[in-house]
Amino acid sequence: MPTPILMPALSPTMEEGTLAKWNVKEGDKVSSGDVIAEIETDKATMEVEAVDEGTVGKIIVEAGTENVKVNAPIAVLLDDGESAGDIDVSALGTGGGGGAGEAAPKTETPKAESKPAEDAAAPESKTASAPAQKSNGRLLASPLAKRIASQEGVDLSAVSGTGPHGRIVKRDVEKVMKEGNGKAAPAAAFKPSPASVDSRLYPEDSYTAVKLDGMRKVIAKRLTQSFNQEVPHFPLNIDVELDTLLAARTRINATSPKDGDDAFKLSVNDFIIKASAMALKKVPAANATYTDEAILLHKHADIGVAVAIDGGLITPIVWKAEEKGLKEISAEVKDMAGRARQKKLKPEEYQGGTFSVSNLGMFGITSFASIVNQPHGAIMSVGAGEQRAVVRDGEIVVRTMMTVTLTCDHRVVDGAVGAEFLGAFKAFIEEPAAMLL
DSSP: OOEEEEOOOSSTTOOEEEEEEESOOTTOEEOTTOEEEEEEOSSOEEEEEOSSOEEEEEEOSOTTEEEEETTOEEEEEEOTTOOGGGOOGGGGOSSSSHHHHHTOOBOOOEEOOOOTHHHHHSOOOOSOOEEOOEETTEEOBOHHHHHHHHHHTBOGGGOEEOSGGGOBOHHHHHHHHHHTOOBOOOOOOOOOOTTTSOTTTSOGGGOOOOOOOHHHHHHHHHHHIIIIIIOOEEEEEEEEEOHHHHHHHHHHHHTSOSSSTTOOOOOHHHHHHHHHHHHHHHSGGGSEEEOSSOEEEOSSOOEEEOEEETTEEEOOEETTGGGSOHHHHHHHHHHHHHHHHTTOOOGGGTSOOSEEEEEOGGGTOOOOOOOOOTTOSEEEEEOOOEEEEEEETTEEEEEEEEEEEEEEETTTSOHHHHHHHHHHHHHHHHSGGGGGO
């Protein structure tokens, strides 16, 4: 009988998503492992593989459809000998109920993105470029080429591929960009509904509307929920001296090879993440989450690091940060921040965690207070390091100082606990060698 393809759950907490793109069309034959669609959540875009072979008999949910519920049928796969006339869409259910379950659906799973190294390794073609080839109705292009084309607005259908079997690779997209050809037509301007914008205040020709994407909607919903409804929060401030840390960082970075896999460059933020983790282990009451029935005291310090990306903010997590060295933390953060900006993080890399760090020091912000990122019990906001006149032993001296603000969920982190955590954090920052004990 026809097999429904269901909207996959890309994470344990995902309830709905956007079916961004179909890579197949009705009548196409697919095999297990073929990438058939792309699904967007609030934080990432994931490819979806077919887990069975067959023929795409019907596409139920069109590309671009938002708010598609997890487990809702999105397409139907036919076995040999079956036809589109055998499909009864009403019998497939709407997801999450008995209809889909009775049809014994198979859940699709996201496919990890392949490495972009293939572009660099592809040999230069000595023959004229062939038109871009298609497989199962989709263009053959490497993930890196797709990403560059998306960012630069290049229409891949107008690009000639020079990779194996006409595959479009990085150099093909860059060539088109250099020549000024292949630009996709600009998207039509979004027009918000009259109910959402008061035309008496903002005439239609006085603004450009940027449609809310899933990420911005979720950010607005969760932070409003955290700030106004559920989390009674309060800030605590403290100033820490950075001079000893900066000197240690300079000495450590000087030992790094200039190139190769062993090369590294530690940032102040790497020290902050490590010091936060060590302080949470020293003050375990601050490493906690509130629930309706219990306070969860976490065994590890899993630090979410706020990263600004197009359209919002994401917090990739350094798991068990207390067990990792500065070099490992630095490499993880750089890798995840890069993939976060490309919306290629896996859900398990940014969901969960026990504590957050948000650093706006690189933008010159000296002090600010973040909103608690549920389900964490606290978030630490880090300002810029700057030279200030301070009093030491009765004398005014110049020191490099940094202000941090700890925003606490008062249901789980009381003022005394927050102050104890900041005291431990300050001690680790002002004497980094203590983190080795």
